[in-house]
Amino acid sequence: MNRLAESRTVPARRRMPRGEREERMLDAGERLFGERGFRAASMDDIAGASGITKALLYQYFGSKEGLYEACVERARARLFRQLETEASAARPGRARIRAVVTAYFAYLDRERASWWLLYGDASMSAVNEMRRQNAEVVSRLVADDLKTAGGTASRDQIELIGNLIVGSGEQVARWWLEHPELPRRRAIDLFTAATEAAIAGVLRA
Amino acid sequence: MNRLAESRTVPARRRMPRGEREERMLDAGERLFGERGFRAASMDDIAGASGITKALLYQYFGSKEGLYEACVERARARLFRQLETEASAARPGRARIRAVVTAYFAYLDRERASWWLLYGDASMSAVNEMRRQNAEVVSRLVADDLKTAGGTASRDQIELIGNLIVGSGEQVARWWLEHPELPRRRAIDLFTAATEAAIAGVLRA
Amino acid sequence: MNRLAESRTVPARRRMPRGEREERMLDAGERLFGERGFRAASMDDIAGASGITKALLYQYFGSKEGLYEACVERARARLFRQLETEASAARPGRARIRAVVTAYFAYLDRERASWWLLYGDASMSAVNEMRRQNAEVVSRLVADDLKTAGGTASRDQIELIGNLIVGSGEQVARWWLEHPELPRRRAIDLFTAATEAAIAGVLRA
Amino acid sequence: MNRLAESRTVPARRRMPRGEREERMLDAGERLFGERGFRAASMDDIAGASGITKALLYQYFGSKEGLYEACVERARARLFRQLETEASAARPGRARIRAVVTAYFAYLDRERASWWLLYGDASMSAVNEMRRQNAEVVSRLVADDLKTAGGTASRDQIELIGNLIVGSGEQVARWWLEHPELPRRRAIDLFTAATEAAIAGVLRA
DNA sequence: AATGAATGAGGATTCATTCAT
DNA sequence: TATGAATGAATCCTCATTCAT
Numbered sequence: 001m002n003r004l005a006e007s008r009t010v011p012a013r014r015r016m017p018r019g020e021r022e023e024r025m026l027d028a029g030e031r032l033f034g035e036r037g038f039r040a041a042s043m044d045d046i047a048g049a050s051g052i053t054k055a056l057l058y059q060y061f062g063s064k065e066g067l068y069e070a071c072v073e074r075a076r077a078r079l080f081r082q083l084e085t086e087a088s089a090a091r092p093g094r095a096r097i098r099a100v101v102t103a104y105f106a107y108l109d110r111e112r113a114s115w116w117l118l119y120g121d122a123s124m125s126a127v128n129e130m131r132r133q134n135a136e137v138v139s140r141l142v143a144d145d146l147k148t149a150g151g152t153a154s155r156d157q158i159e160l161i162g163n164l165i166v167g168s169g170e171q172v173a174r175w176w177l178e179h180p181e182l183p184r185r186r187a188i189d190l191f192t193a194a195t196e197a198a199i200a201g202v203l204r205a
Numbered sequence: 206m207n208r209l210a211e212s213r214t215v216p217a218r219r220r221m222p223r224g225e226r227e228e229r230m231l232d233a234g235e236r237l238f239g240e241r242g243f244r245a246a247s248m249d250d251i252a253g254a255s256g257i258t259k260a261l262l263y264q265y266f267g268s269k270e271g272l273y274e275a276c277v278e279r280a281r282a283r284l285f286r287q288l289e290t291e292a293s294a295a296r297p298g299r300a301r302i303r304a305v306v307t308a309y310f311a312y313l314d315r316e317r318a319s320w321w322l323l324y325g326d327a328s329m330s331a332v333n334e335m336r337r338q339n340a341e342v343v344s345r346l347v348a349d350d351l352k353t354a355g356g357t358a359s360r361d362q363i364e365l366i367g368n369l370i371v372g373s374g375e376q377v378a379r380w381w382l383e384h385p386e387l388p389r390r391r392a393i394d395l396f397t398a399a400t401e402a403a404i405a406g407v408l409r410a
Numbered sequence: 411m412n413r414l415a416e417s418r419t420v421p422a423r424r425r426m427p428r429g430e431r432e433e434r435m436l437d438a439g440e441r442l443f444g445e446r447g448f449r450a451a452s453m454d455d456i457a458g459a460s461g462i463t464k465a466l467l468y469q470y471f472g473s474k475e476g477l478y479e480a481c482v483e484r485a486r487a488r489l490f491r492q493l494e495t496e497a498s499a500a501r502p503g504r505a506r507i508r509a510v511v512t513a514y515f516a517y518l519d520r521e522r523a524s525w526w527l528l529y530g531d532a533s534m535s536a537v538n539e540m541r542r543q544n545a546e547v548v549s550r551l552v553a554d555d556l557k558t559a560g561g562t563a564s565r566d567q568i569e570l571i572g573n574l575i576v577g578s579g580e581q582v583a584r585w586w587l588e589h590p591e592l593p594r595r596r597a598i599d600l601f602t603a604a605t606e607a608a609i610a611g612v613l614r615a
Numbered sequence: 616m617n618r619l620a621e622s623r624t625v626p627a628r629r630r631m632p633r634g635e636r637e638e639r640m641l642d643a644g645e646r647l648f649g650e651r652g653f654r655a656a657s658m659d660d661i662a663g664a665s666g667i668t669k670a671l672l673y674q675y676f677g678s679k680e681g682l683y684e685a686c687v688e689r690a691r692a693r694l695f696r697q698l699e700t701e702a703s704a705a706r707p708g709r710a711r712i713r714a715v716v717t718a719y720f721a722y723l724d725r726e727r728a729s730w731w732l733l734y735g736d737a738s739m740s741a742v743n744e745m746r747r748q749n750a751e752v753v754s755r756l757v758a759d760d761l762k763t764a765g766g767t768a769s770r771d772q773i774e775l776i777g778n779l780i781v782g783s784g785e786q787v788a789r790w791w792l793e794h795p796e797l798p799r800r801r802a803i804d805l806f807t808a809a810t811e812a813a814i815a816g817v818l819r820a
Numbered sequence: 821a822a823t824g825a826a827t828g829a830g831g832a833t834t835c836a837t838t839c840a841t
Numbered sequence: 842t843a844t845g846a847a848t849g850a851a852t853c854c855t856c857a858t859t860c861a862t
Contacts, residue, residue, distance in 0.1 A: 018846085039244055042831060053848050058833065131376060156387050160395050163380040164373040168403075171336060171372020172365060182361050190365050190410050197406025198373075198399040205398035223821095248857060258823055260859080269857065449654055453836060463844055465838080474836065541786060566797050570805050573790040574783040578813075581746060581782025582775060592771050600775050600820050607816025608783075608809040615808035633825080657852065668827050673854065 022060060024050045029071040034117035038068055069126045075114045076130050079107055080137055087141055092148045094196055100141070101192045105184050108173050115177070119170055131170075135162040142199060157202050164202075165195055227265060229255045234276040239322035243273055274331045280319045281335050284312055285342055292346055297353040302404075303397045305346070310393050313378050320382075324375055336375075340367040347404060358408055366407050370400055432470060434460045439481040444527035448478055479536045485524040486540050489517055490547055497551055502558045507609075508602045510551070515598050518583050525587070529580055541580075545572040552609060567612050574612075575605055637675060639665045644686040649732035653683055684741045690729045691745050694722055695752055702756055707763045709811055715756070716807045720799050723788050730792075734785055746785075750777040757814060772817050779817075780810055 016024075028050035032041040043064055047054040061067040083100050090099035108115055118130065139162030146153055169191075176187050233255035237246040248269055252259040266272040287308050295304035313320055323335065344367030351358055374396075381392050426434075438460035442451040453474055457464040471477040493510050500509035518525055528540065549572030556563055579601075586597050631639075643665035647656040658679055662669040676682040698715050705714035723730055736742055754777030761768055784806075791802050 167376025168373040175368040193410035198403040201402025577786025578783040585778040603820035611812025
């Protein structure tokens with residue numbers, strides 16, 4: 001209604017192609033959910049911020065949770081698209097790990113808000129679901145790499161590695177985002193070393 | 206609607222030593238927060254479940270968040286008391302890591318509900334605060350161990366290790382709790398190997 | 411959520427003679443209003459079920475109430491057309507009463523849904539209006555019959571009889587529809603006897 | 616008798632014995648539901664009219680429907696208490712029928728608003744439920760009377776009579792309330808005659 | 821210390837209805 | 842004529858929190 005007239009970039013009334021409107025709503029959702037968390041961000045605010053009415057938000061996303069999930073999914077996809085691009089561009093093994101880690105930290109630096117959207121509200125089942133998906137993607141990357149290198153591993157080993165990397169990445173990110181004094185370069189080096197070693201350690205076990 | 210649903214362990218009215226009352230409230234809080242998450246558990250429900258009135262809940266804990274934090278803190282302390290006991294009983298190095306990991310998985314097995322309390326509602330700052338504390342404790346353990354072994358490491362290395370272990374432990378727990386087919390023994394072996402290797406990897410970097 | 415749930419009898423797009431379109435809308439309205447009642451049936455649902463757009467519904471009927479009234483009127487006319495046909499085919503007096511009652515119960519049996527449409531939402535003024543109309547029609551029938559028989563009666567007597575029959579018919583229908591174990595034949599006998607006696611009773615008073 | 620907004624007899628804040636508060640809420644509910652119907656009367660309005668907050672309304676009655684049902688039930692009980700009092704005071708047979716009918720019309724005259732509450736919103740299942748209850752009560756009265764007189768009747772006959780009387784009473788009331796020119800006395804005579812005859816008619820069938 | 825009555829504020833969701841095309 | 846995007850305005854309900862007793 002009132003608070004945070006905010007960006008509302010354009011009066012933008014009436015007739016906007018569906019796709020574009022949707023992007024606007026997701027932008028607003030991502031911003032507000034990221035800034036305030038799920039429960040503190042009201043549909044009213046999000047509607048206001050995207051310059052439309054609440055009713056339209058419901059017409060598009062069905063419910064607050066629906067909108068939240070759509071926001072999370074879009075942000076997650078954005079991140080992983082980048083990670084996978086880097087992964088496939090790099091040579092297997094150490095170089096690839098480093099490339100992915102580098103891309104991850106770059107993302108953290110660039111899109112703090114989105115990252116908080118992703119990991120801010122763990123109470124939402126959407127977030128745990130996302131963690132699982134992320135772990136799967138990472139597991140697949142690791143498995144591919146291993147295959148290329150001619151090695152083998154059990155399903156358990158691969159899955160544990162995927163989850164381990166996702167979990168450590170989450171918490172290390174949380175820590176690093178609050179310790180900007182540590183140069184990104186150094187953080188990448190350390191995390192890469194840890195990840196590489198952990199993978200090797202698990203494969204040996 | 207929910208008029209005193211729940212189990213209300215005991216009729217329990219009037220004149221109960223302060224400590225015991227408090228425990229009751231925390232028990233109920235831990236159970237309901239763990240089962241439903243912060244926002245879905247209402248003070249009404251918790252009051253009902255502990256057999257006392259809401260007003261008293263407020264007298265003891267000041268606010269819903271206060272109660273939540275007290276619940277988290279008690280559960281966290283319980284976990285870390287165990288971890289530290291195991292840590293100090295074991296010999297430094299590999300054996301100690303294994304001992305702590307073992308204790309952690311035992312806790313997971315034993316107190317699933319409490320674990321969800323701890324990690325269910327990441328939106329609460331209390332949870333991130335707890336993650337930080339956990340990382341500190343783990344960092345300290347690692348540092349002690351390193352000192353005993355005569356090694357050295359930068360503050361960054363140590364802190365990153367702490368956070369990495371805490372984060373991977375969280376997500377691996379999430380994964381393992383949903384894959385009961387993996388024997389605990391095996392999970393411990395893998396996670397220990399990963400942790401040990403990761404530490405070594407970081408220290409080399 | 412409910413994206414065009416319902417059966418949507420036909421895809422039916424564009425260019426359909428006005429009359430037919432209108433029938434479709436009324437069919438959908440009658441079904442949904444009958445099933446869910448006025449307030450629970452949304453224009454969205456009705457539009458979806460008739461395979462056309464809400465906007466068109468408004469173009470034809472002006473408002474939700476307008477649509478509702480049109481539905482009620484069509485169903486009411488259908489019922490009374492039948493009753494009047496039977497009435498005029500039968501000989502005056504007892505035989506005619508029996509004929510009308512028989513037709514009424516047959517209708518109940520055949521079109522339960524429509525009956526609920528008619529009497530489901532008494533809060534709508536349309537329903538009370540319909541009750542009044544029905545009472546008038548019945549009063550007229552009674553008056554005609556009386557004239558044929560050479561009797562006389564005051565306006566009050568006639569009107570009271572009309573309303574009495576309509577009211578008892580409504581509630582007896584409600585009761586009978588939930589007691590299918592009572593043979594229709596028997597219900598007709600009893601209701602005919604009651605009606606006949608009541609008329610006579612009033613005329614004597 | 617009642618209307619003219621805001622009786623709100625007392626600012627009445629804080630601490631009122633439960634029973635009394637409840638009566639006030641029911642008074643307001645009865646008035647507003649009666650005047651505007653179920654859907655048009657908002658909980659906000661009812662709360663305002665009874666000088667309390669919506670939340671308290673919910674604490675007492677659980678939902679809008681809950682409140683409505685409580686209102687209907689109280690009004691219904693009031694009416695039938697009177698009818699039964701009259702019934703048991705009168706001698707069986709014709710005199711008793713007349714006594715009950717007289718009491719009914721007196722009630723109509725006295726409490727128009729309540730009567731509309733009772734029969735205004737037939738879409739509410741509470742109203743059909745009430746109709747059924749009323750029919751049961753009337754059936755019982757008729758059965759008692761018959762027993763006293765030494766007669767017999769089938770269950771179907773008795774139930775049909777009960778429903779018939781209730782239904783005709785409802786619609787005749789609707790009609791009479793809009794035709795104040797008909798003296799109550801005369802209305803009572805006619806309706807009594809009709810009822811008496813209808814009962815006899817059914818019993819003969 | 822303990823209670824139960826009472827509140828204020830806000831939030832999600834739904835709907836009838838209307839334009840721009 | 843027919844559509845689908847868009848709206849504004851209610852409405853129900855929940856909840857944390859506080860007083861009077």
